Amino acid sequence: MLVLPDLLRQDTRLLQLTTPLGAEQLIPECLRGEEAISRPYELTVTAVSPDARIALKSLLGQPVLLQLMTAASRTELRPFHGHVTSARLLGADGGLARHELTIGPWCAFMDMGRDSRVFQDATVFDILDSIFNSWQNPGKLVPQWRYDIAERDIYQKRSLTCQYQESNLAFAERLMLEEGLFYWFEHGADGHTMVIADHNGAFQPNAQATVRFSQPGAVMREDSIDRWRNELRWTAGGVELGSWDYRSNDTRRVGAASALAAPGAPSLRDAPGAYAYTSREHGQRIADRQLEAIEAGREIFTGAGTVRTLSPGTTFALQDHALLDAAPDSERTFIVTRVLHLAHNNLAAEVRSVLERTLGVNALAERIAMEQGRSLHAVGTGIAERPLYRNRIDAIRSNVPYRSSTTDGHGVVLRPKPTVRGQQTAVVVGPPGAVVHTDRDHRIKVQFHWQRGEQSHSRLTHPAPDGHTGAPGDDQAGTWVRIATPMAPVAGTNWGAVAVPRIGSEVLVDFLDGDIDRPVVIGSLYNGSGATDAQNNQVAGGAGVATGNAPAWFPGEGGGHAHPATLSGLKSQALQASQSGTGAFSQLVFDDTPAEPRLALQRHARAHEGTDELNLGHLRHQTDNQRLQGAGFGAELKSAHSAALRAGQGLLMTTNARNNASGHQLDSGEASAQVEQSAELAQSMADLAQKHNAKLKDEPAPEKLSAVTGLNKSIEVLGATGGAGGGDGETGGAGQATAFSEPHLQLSSPSGIAATTPANAVVAAGSTSTVTAGQDLNFAAQANANYQLKDGISLFTYGKASATGKPNQETGLRLHAASGRVSVQSQSDVTKVTADKLVTVASIGRSISISAKEHVMLTAQGAYLKLEGGNIMIHGPGTMVFKASMKELGGPASALPTLPGLPKAENIDNAVELNFHYEDLVPVAHAPYKITFADGTSRSGTLDAKGYALVSNVPPGDYHVEYGEEPVPWLPPALEPDPELERARASKERVAALIEEARRKQEKGTSA
Structure with a gap:
């Protein structure tokens, strides 16, 4: 009964605990707490309560305030604010109970559970804000944080940052370590704030800014440090990073060398992965931060004492230390990076005894006592009473940039990326x-x-x-x-x-x-x-x-679908029909059906319509996945639209086979032999024709005829070879192969060529067309056959039958008209009909009319009959016999013959050239014109953009031309200033100004 009133008073206690249960419900016994930069703090407190029925769940997550009395006064309390992360009942007896509470910051709850999400084009601060904001209203948590950043602009947006199956705390700490950020907590009576910083200037002086170094166990009026030692570690001499950047096609190498490392210390070389930093500047900053983390861990100072205000993220100056007093301020000012608090509440000995008898030994108190006695926290040998408060700290010099290490000192990454x-x-x-x-x-x-x-x-x-x-x-x-x-x-x-x-x-x-x-x-x-x-x-x-x-192709069950997945290849689909499959598509199909292999390249303008196809192998119709009826074997090229086959250096189309892939690409030996035979035939027949006087005016020798030279040219083109000196050129590899010397189109077939059309067929040549046949050459037409030649025509036949078994060896030339007229004209020269033997002119049904404008003469064997000048003259060297049953000689009479009109060659193919220009020779573009000819006819048209027109096939004689207006309104050309004229005008103006000035002076003098 003497214990409870003394126990429940907290106003004079070293440790005071405030919870939502009330100030008198939980009285602290002891504290073991650990704080560190870039780590959530953890305070373990055992507390005694007069109520053994406290529901533990009423404590979980609740904000609590643990206060530590400082050396300044009983009212100067150091706050530790946090939330209860765990609570357990250690023991109870009657009205007393002992509880153990674990207190941590609001971010400690972020380590519970896992999440996955994506952040895009966000800075590290944007991401941290998003994470922390998501914890604003769960339960009693009130997250508070602030930034103390030296240069916020250097933190670029991260293109992609994924939180993947990791807790929010692990994700946030990983990001801060990657960016070189660190954090600690500032405590107040009503909350605690996470401070996120990146520079030493963010560390504030401790409430006890100067701390004295004293002997262990010495009685001091102020808190002091009585243990102090330093640890110097071997560290890397620098950091070298190399990251492949696929955007710049370069491995971006960056590095930072340490000025503090021992000579010869190796560098830490790392490949942080692809595209680890956006630029060399960004990578250099990462390397610098990693080196700063290494250098921050190079020399660690460890101390122990009773300074209750020491906390991570604060600085203090150590005084009265023999090795430091002579050093400059920067060498004896330190940053606290870690603090381990060990405290017993100032309970009376009688109270502790009662609690131990009632609730048993406090395991946490025993652990604290052991740590205080066996470690750096030991207070010396002259103190019998256990100390109420001791702590241990880790610190670095304040002139060393602080950076949290990404590893635990043994190469294990503290917050690895998943x-x-x-x-x-x-x-x-x-x-x-x-x-x-x-x-x-x-x-x-x-x-x-x-x-x-x-x-x-x-x-x-x-x-x-x-x-x-x-x-x-x-x-x-x-x-x-x-x-x-x-x-x-x-x-x-x-x-x-x-x-x-x-x-x-x-x-x-x-x-x-x-x-x-x-x-x-x-x-x-x-x-x-x-x-x-x-x-x-x-x-x-x-x-x-x-x-x-x-899949577009698959093993089906019925009809054309019933095939064992023999179709493979590629199939595209029009964008507007990506899912419906009703639009245009292209496909490359490999059909591996046993014994029926097929390759098809197809383009469909619409679904199953308007196809363009190249099919090879066993030809078969196909609709989507269906293999339909066969269509043959070989190769098929077809199109529902227009098609063009172009070859810039020659094209060979032949049905002459090349077995076992022998021969060259343009090997056309059979065609070349055929052309050689044709050339020999054409030259020999031309030679015979010329020897038989079937020769046109100015016709060259047989071997120089255009038909013969054209065939010889074809032989030369087909027999050419080509090659290349290496395999890396456009013409292929080394060696020689048949290659047309000109872009020649060659058609050949050993069995025949047929070209048919129900409409019109056109064969045109800019130079010479040659048609030869080893046997017969047949022309047939159901209507007319027209031959138009500008210079001349020679029809020659050798006249002998090739087969000796024919009964009639006389062949020759026959011109027959079963109906209609036969007309033979020499419109500007003579006509000759000559035969070695008989010439027969006969009219079966009517008469024969021989007419001439000047005279007609029949002669044979020296005798002749001549009609000329209205007279008939008959002469003969021998006897003249006139026989008739009746002879009648009448008076004179005459008959004028009707001669056909013949066109004149000089009146054929006349043309008129028109050139219409302005006086400055600028053409009158697109002006209309009208030409009136001497025969009364006229022709109209429009000039081109150059004011020119060519009018062909016009009547002979004079003509008159009329032009219309140019359809585009005439615009005068822009006038360019003449420099000489401008200078003359300026000179004239200056002279006029001088004259005016002189006149004014004269008038002024006169008036004076």
């Missing part, structure tokens, strides 16, 4: 309504299945949606992600495979070095459930923007 093991799948996303979303370098954006938000694949929203990307299902879902070339594993400068996964597609994502922030798409996946014996998917779409994607 490593992704294996691959993940994701869904391609993009702007609403788009089918494909990519940048210049064919990067895409994806949304992972673990992202939560409005358009998430899990259909779950994030409890704290602000500040991070979430799962919007559009191009805001993440950063640009590279894709591996899907059609062929190759990518180069303006070459390689290209195929961009479309929005809604499921892709396979790998991570460089397992880094969650470095995703790479390595392939696309089929998903959903394909329809039976049909295209498309039974699952059209899924959660978010995911689409169902079934």
Whole structure:
């Protein structure tokens, strides 16, 4: 009964605890607490309560205030504010109970649970704010934080930062370590604040800014440090980093050398992964921060004493130390980095005895006593009473930049970035309504299945949606992600495979070095459930923007679908029909059906319509997945549209086979031999014709005829060879091969060539067309056959039958007209009909009329009959016999012959050239014209842009030309200033000004 009144008073206690239960409900017995920079503090307190029925859950998460009386006065209390993270009942007897409470900062609760989310284009401060804000209202937590940053602008936006299956605290601490930030806590009676800083200037002097060094156990009026030692460690001589940056195609190397390390100390070399920093400046800052962390751990000072105000993030100056007093202030001022508090409350001995008998030995008190006696906290040998408060501190000199270490001193990373093991799948996303979303370098954006938000694949929203990307299902879902070339594993400068996964597609994502922030798409996946014996998917779409994607070709069950997945290849689809499959598409199909291999390259302007195809092998019709009826074997090129076959250095089309892939590409030996035979035939026949006088005026020798030289030219072109000296040129590798010397088109076939059309056929040549035949040459037409020649025509036949067995060896030349007239004219020269033997002119049904403008003469064997000048003259060297049953000689009479009119060659193919210009020779463009000819006819038209026109086939004689106005209004040309004229005008103005000035002076003098 004497214990409780004394126990429940806290106003004079060294340790005072305030909880929501009231000031008298929990009385501290002892404290073991640890604080450190960049680490949540942890205070373990045992407390005695007069109520053994306190519900532990009423304490969890509650804000509490533990105060430590300082040396300044009984009212100067050092606050430790926090939240109860654990509570347990250690023992109870009657009305007394002992509890153990663990107190930590508000961020300690952030270490509970795991989360995954994506932050895009955000600074480290944006991300930290988002994380901390998400803990604003759960329970009694009131997160408070502030920044003390030297240069905030140097912290660039991070393109992609993923929190992946890690707690919020682990994620926040990892980011701060990566960026060289550190934190500690400032305590007040009503809360505690996390201070995040990046420079030593953020550390404030301790409440006891100067601390004396004293002997252990010495009685001092102020708190002091009585143990002090330093530890010097061997550290790396520098930091060297190298990170591959795929955007600049360069390994960005940065480094920082230490001026404090021992000579010869090796550098710490590390490859932090791909694209670890955005620029060399950013990488240099990271290297500098890592070196500062190494140098901060090079020399550590450890002390012990009774200074109750010491806390991490504060500085103090050590006084009265023999080794430090002579040093400058910077050498004896230290930053506290860690504090271990060991305290017993100032309970009377009688009270402690009663508590020990009633509740048993306090295990925490025993641990504290052991640490105080066996460690650096020992107080010496002259003190019998246990000390109420001792602490141990770690410190560094204040002139050494502080940076938290990323490792534990043994190479183990304290807050490692989560490593992704294996691959993940994701869904391609993009702007609403788009089918494909990519940048210049064919990067895409994806949304992972673990992202939560409005358009998430899990259909779950994030409890704290602000500040991070979430799962919007559009191009805001993440950063640009590279894709591996899907059609062929190759990518180069303006070459390689290209195929961009479309929005809604499921892709396979790998991570460089397992880094969650470095995703790479390595392939696309089929998903959903394909329809039976049909295209498309039974699952059209899924959660978010995911689409169902079934294979285009598959093993079916019935009809044309019944094949064991023998089709493989590539198939594209028009953007507007990505899911419906009703639009245009292209495909490359490999059909590996046993004994029926096929290769098809096809383009469909619409679904199954307007096809352009190249089919090789066993030809077979195909509709989507269906293998339909066969169509032959070999090669087929067809198009529902226009087609062109172009070869800039020659084209050979032949049915002459080359077995076993022998011969060269343009090997046309058979065609060349055929052309040689034709050339020999043409020359020999021309020689015979000329010998038989079938020669035109000025016709060259047979070997120089254009037909013969053209055939010889073809022989030369077909027989040429070509080669190259190396394999890296455009013409191919080394060696010689048949190669046309000119862009020649050669058609040849050993069995025949047929060219047919139900419409018109045109064969045109700018020089000479030669048609030769080893046997017969046949021309047939159901209507007219017209031959127009400008110079002359020679028809010659040798006249002998090639077959000796024919009864009639006389062949020759026959011109027959079964109906209609036969007209033979020499419109500007003579006509000769000559025969070695008989010439017969006969009219079977009517008469024969021989007419001449001047005279007609018939002669044979010296006798002749001549009609000339209205007279008939008959002469003969022998007898003239006139026989008739009746002879009648009448008076004179005459008959004038009707001669056909013949055109004159000089009146054929006349043309008129028109050139219409202004006086300055500028053409009158597009002006209309009218030409009136002497025969009354006229021709009209329009000049071209140069004021020119050529009018062909006009009548002979004079003509008159009329021109109209130019359709475009005439605009005068811009006038350019003449420098000489401008100078003359300026000179004239100056002279006029001088004359005016002289006149005024004269008038002024006159008036005076």
